[in-house]
Amino acid sequence: MSIPDATDTRQLNLGQTEPAVAQCAVYPWCAETGNHTMHASAYTEPPTPDGYGDSVLPANVMAEGGAPTIGWLDLDLTPEETRARVTELRQHLDTVDALANAVDGQAPLEPAAECYSVTATGAKGALLSSEIYHLDNPKPGEPAARIAVFGQPEADADLDVAGADQLAADLAQFLPRLRAQRNHLAAILQSGEPTPLTVTAAPGHFPWCNLAGCRTHEYEARDGGGTYIEHAGHETVVTLSDGHTTDDIRISVGLGADEAYTNTPQVYLAAGNLDVLGLDANGVDTAIAQLEALTSALRTMRGQMDSEARP
Structure with a gap:
């Protein structure tokens, strides 16, 4: 081919649209294109970098010849393991937040004395409240204290974007308070703090035993x-x-x-x-984290039942 012929061929191709790169046909979350065997989503990164400008705790979804896993903390985690680690980190963040409060001189949480509530602009009352209470007459083997979780009667609210932001922020503050109450309740039950009725273990039995069932x-x-x-x-x-x-x-x-x-x-x-x-204790903690994740998913789906319409 002569040089003029090559130039003419190139000019004929000008303006033509390049063929689109094929998207992954296996996983909708996969960000890889073209032929690939290693599937990976885009990384999710928190907006706050560390002191060196590097991303903190980036995570993504990956799959290569097996079930998808979450790449996080330099580990390949299952969904259940991921949720358990998220629960651990949330508790750690509460502790870090308490360090800031200590430096500022803010009073620590008082879960034994306060009733913590979640509110929203336009609501008729507290949407969610929690407080520790002691049972006046617990049955044998029944915990002598519990956390009451309740909302004000007929409390509801129709939220705009700002109201939803306020509710989300209030919930973010409510969670460490609820965990503080949970820890205080555990301390009450483990220390045997005096209650209206003290549960005494029968000889050879645990305090929680239902003697009729032993x-x-x-x-x-x-x-x-x-x-x-x-x-x-x-x-x-x-x-x-x-x-x-x-x-x-x-x-x-x-x-x-x-x-x-x-x-x-x-x-x-x-x-x-x-x-x-x-x-065992670790198994119960894992089950609690899994059930919390399930409950959260159910609440999301319940909201979607009312708010999402088919196109």
């Missing part, structure tokens, strides 16, 4: 004889239903300790006909 068993003679106790606390049961009782899902939790295996209490969780889970 069972004493005998070891076989070939095992040396003697007895052991299968401790049981009060059980909490919820039933999830869509109106068809045959499809109901029954979930129960109860505290127990079987001396044949361990003296350490465990929370036993049962759902329907599935095998019962025996959760």
Whole structure:
């Protein structure tokens, strides 16, 4: 081809649209284009860098030949593990915030004396409040103190953008206060702080034992004889239903300790006909974080049921 021919060919191509780069057809969150086997979303980064200008705790979603994971904290985390780490960091941020208060001389939270509330402009009352209270007559094995969470009767609000911002900010302040109340409640129950009725453990039993549910068993003679106790606390049961009782899902939790295996209490969780889970303290903390995430998702979906219309 001569030089003039090449020039003419180039001029014929001028103005033509370059072919679009193919978007990922596997995952809608994937930011990679063209042929690729490593799927990755764009990074999410907090707006505040560290003292060197570097991003703090960047995270993204990744997948390569397996289930997607969240790349965060130099780890590949499952959704459940991510939510548990987020819960830990939120608690840490509360502690950091308390350091700032200490420097400024602000009074620390007083969860035992205050009722913390969430409000919004235009609401008829507090949308959400929490405070610790002592039971006047707790049943054996029942906690002698609890956190009451409530809203004012008929309190509601129609929010504009500014109102939603205020509510979000109020909720952000409410969460560390609620966690402070939770920690104070745990301290009350662990220290045996005097209450209107003190729960005393029966000999050989835990304070939380439901003596009517505890069972004493005998070891076989070939095992040396003697007895052991299968401790049981009060059980909490919820039933999830869509109106068809045959499809109901029954979930129960109860505290127990079987001396044949361990003296350490465990929370036993049962759902329907599935095998019962025996959760230690770490397992309970993880379950709480997972259920909090589930509850948050349910609240979001509940709002979407009313607010989102099909196009």
